[in-house]
Amino acid sequence: MQILSLSDLWSGTLGSIVSYIIIIVILLVTLLVSLRLLITRRKIGYFSMLLSLFLLIVQYMQLIQFQLIQTVDETAAFMALILKISAFVLVNTGIYQLYNPTKLRDGLVIGLFGLATAAVASSYWFIPGWLEGSDEQIRQMQPLGLELYLFVLLFVSFLIVNPRIGQNGKFQLMLTLYFCAHLIYMANKYLFNGNQLALVKLEEVFPMIFHIVLFLFIVERIIELMQAIYNSAIKDGLTGLFNRTFFYNRVNQHISQNIAVSIIFSDIDNFKKLNDTKGHQMGDQVLKQVAQIAKEEAEPDGVCGRYGGEEIVVMVLGTTADNAAVAEKIRARVEAETIVTVSVGLSHYRTPLKTEELIKQADEAMYKAKTTGKNKVIAYS
Known part of the structure; x- marks a missing residue:
């Protein structure tokens, strides 16, 4: 019985089959991830990606078959090339759709590429009469049009695609790997008649790295989506501050551990008048400016939230005097750096206050500041 060596797993027919099996395993894992995304999010980009991965798996299974039978007829070779081009187009379509909504214009562009692919594919069977050469030379020229077309698609x-997606570095790396793999394939086929073992292995290694990067690309996109979903659940869309629920829970977490905190409750003065006279766009801009000031003054240990409307709340740690100074800095900076002022209320945690009571005290102090002249800080007493 012949014992397989490491060199057998690297070179020859067996080496190629092992390489293709590794790629199929990578593709299957990537396909499962994309399938999960399609089920949970039902976005067309995941369907395009799923279909492209399925075609890639079929393509590499076909390559394994070619290695086993060693003889490939013209029709099978043509179908393999069409499969390769279709998978490449769908991969790029899926990547584009992961970051962009699908519009009618995009469908038209994809349709045009489909027509172009069909036109180029016809060159496989209809060789111009002015080309001269032996039957073997003509046969070798048949796939040249489609193989050069892949460079155009790249x-x-x-x-x-590249300017309209995230993860540009990974995508550019993927295109570079694909370009190198295809260039090496072309050089080996047309210059060395496919007999250079080193080039054959590079043809297999580059696609392997390509599919690993594709897997990482999709995984990172999943992380981006999960992070976006998480942020939308805990943050206010306009100001970027935490929403009321998250802010309340953070305050409650500190109080449950008996940690001394202070609540700064600010409200923009005459905000309705600002919206009525200068428009809601100006109101939104001012609200974002005030939110940014509060966030900067609360860092690094404070937590800022939008409590509702033009109300911005801050939870800060530290001594009563220090926290009062933070409240005054917020008020002074808003007056100096924006076109509005704020009325600010301040409350300090004391046992056995509850979260609702602590925030309510700060709200009451803010209301007192607003009704006694505005643009001031008043501590609850």
Whole structure:
């Protein structure tokens, strides 16, 4: 019985089959991740990605079959090339759709590329009469049009898809790996008749790295989406501050551990008048400016939230005097750096106050500041 060596697993037919199996395993894992996304989010980009991964798996299973039978007829070779091009187009379409909504214009562009692919594919079977050469030379020229077309698709992907997605570095790396793999394949086929073992292995290694990067690309996109969902659940969309529920829970967490905190409750003075006279866009801009000032003054240990409307709340740690100084800095900076002023209320945690009572005290102090002249800080007493 012949014993397999490491060199057998690297070179020859067996080495190629092992490489293709590794790629199929990577593709299956990537497909499962994309399937999970499709089920949970039902976005068309995941369907395009899923379909492209399925085609890639079929493509590499076909390559394994070619290695086993060693002889490939023209029709099978043509179908393999069409499969490769279709998978590449769908991968790029899926990547684009992961970051962009699908519009009618996008469908038209994809349709045009489909027509272009069909037109180029016809060159496989209809060789111009002015080309002269032996039957073997003509046969070798048949796939040249489609193989050169792949370079055009790579260039178009870089121009159209790359500027409109995230993770540009990974995407550019993927295109570079694909370009190198295809260039090596072309060089080995047309210059060395496929007999350079080193080039054959590079043809297999580059796609392997390509699919690993594709897997990492999709995983990172999942992380981005999860982070976006989490942020939308805990943050206010306009100001970027934490929402009321999250802020309340953070205050409650500190109080349950008997940690001394202070609540700064601020409300923009004459905000309704500002909206009525200068428009809601100006109101939103001012609200964001005040939120940024409060956030900067609360860092690094404070927590800022939008409590409702033009009300911004801050939880800060430290001594009573220090926290009163933070409240005054917020008021002074808003007056100096924006076109509005704020009325500020301040309350300090004392046992056995509860979260609702502590925030309510700060709210009452703010109301007192607003009804006794505005643009001032008043501590609850």
